[in-house]
Amino acid sequence: MASHHPAAGSEIAVDSRKLGIWVFLASEVIFFASLIVAYLVLHNRVTSGPTVHKLSLTIPTINTMILLTSSVAMVLALAHLRDGNRRASIAWLLTTAWLGICFLILKGVEYSHHLHEGLTPSVNVFGSAYYAVTGFHAAHVAVGVIWILSVALGLRHRLSPQNDVPVEAAGLYWHFVDLVWVAIFVVVYLMR
Amino acid sequence: MEAKAHKHPNYVLVGIILILITIAEVSVIGLPVPQLPFLLGFSIAKAFLIVAYFMHLKSDSRLYALLFAYPWPLALLLVGILIWVYFGFRA
Numbered sequence: 001m002a003s004h005h006p007a008a009g010s011e012i013a014v015d016s017r018k019l020g021i022w023v024f025l026a027s028e029v030i031f032f033a034s035l036i037v038a039y040l041v042l043h044n045r046v047t048s049g050p051t052v053h054k055l056s057l058t059i060p061t062i063n064t065m066i067l068l069t070s071s072v073a074m075v076l077a078l079a080h081l082r083d084g085n086r087r088a089s090i091a092w093l094l095t096t097a098w099l100g101i102c103f104l105i106l107k108g109v110e111y112s113h114h115l116h117e118g119l120t121p122s123v124n125v126f127g128s129a130y131y132a133v134t135g136f137h138a139a140h141v142a143v144g145v146i147w148i149l150s151v152a153l154g155l156r157h158r159l160s161p162q163n164d165v166p167v168e169a170a171g172l173y174w175h176f177v178d179l180v181w182v183a184i185f186v187v188v189y190l191m192r
Numbered sequence: 193m194e195a196k197a198h199k200h201p202n203y204v205l206v207g208i209i210l211i212l213i214t215i216a217e218v219s220v221i222g223l224p225v226p227q228l229p230f231l232l233g234f235s236i237a238k239a240f241l242i243v244a245y246f247m248h249l250k251s252d253s254r255l256y257a258l259l260f261a262y263p264w265p266l267a268l269l270l271v272g273i274l275i276w277v278y279f280g281f282r283a
Contacts, residue, residue: 014253014255014256018256019255019256019259022256022259022260023259025260026259026260026262026263027263029260029263029264029267030263030266030267030270033263033267033268033270033271034270036271037270037271037274037275038274040271040275041274041275041278057218057221061214061218064214065211065214068207068210068211068214069207069211071207071210071242071246072203072204072206072207072246074246075203075245075246076203076204079200079203082200171246171247172247175242175243175246175247176247178242178246179239179242179243182235182238182239182242183235183239185214185217185235186217186231186232186234186235190217190218190220190221190227190231191227191228191231
């Protein structure tokens with residue numbers, strides 16, 4: 001009997017869409033490694049102006065909890081879809097997107113505090129490195145929110161246990177963004 | 193909609209463990225202990241849980257795991273070289 005799975009018939013049973021996402025994520029590892037090493041090298045080379053000690057732990061810790069919870073919501077969306085419960089899957093996708101928006105709002109509040117206290121991207125090398133690392137990560141979160149919303153709202157009638165790759169691909173990206181935040185949280189906020 | 197019976201890991205439990213590790217990470221700050229080994233250990237544990245359970249690398253095709261693994265040595269090499277070059281020139 002002929003199978004309709006996209007990977008059926010290939011010698012290695014992989015889905016080309018998932019393969020593409022993994023290759024993309026592999027390239028993102030190098031991208032964020034470059035940013036983080038630049039931060040590590042530059043952040044304590046400040047001769048004047050704000051330093052790393054300006055950073056508060058409160059908002060980043062709450063944001064860590066939010067992103068970890070959103071990852072649970074994302075993986076539950078995939079699990080429910082695979083179990084045939086599309087309605088619950090879409091609800092979890094929307095929950096994930098909402099938690100991502102909460103992360104971005106809190107990031108905006110944190111940036112607002114920093115700017116008010118004089119920590120701007122151009123104030124010194126620490127400011128540049130800090131905004132580069134956290135800003136690129138926040139941009140990835142924003143892309144993830146748009147991606148998840150487009151899957152939840154745009155593809156909602158086409159999602160099924162047989163067609164779960166759109167949710168899985170968005171989930172892989174989202175979990176990777178979470179993984180990067182785990183590194184940023186330790187390097188930028190905890191290791192001083 | 194055709195449903196298949198899937199046995200999933202307990203994702204909520206994994207999430208709770210991740211949050212508990214985060215609380216432990218933050219609690220270590222300010223304690224009179226060497227913080228770097230604790231922070232590295234905690235973050236590696238969190239990364240493993242996310243990659244293995246949420247990204248399904250523990251149960252998915254080995255090809256994906258290989259694809260995702262290959263840039264990490266390059267990334268570590270990049271970190272090592274850049275830090276060595278920077279601090280080497282400053283010395």
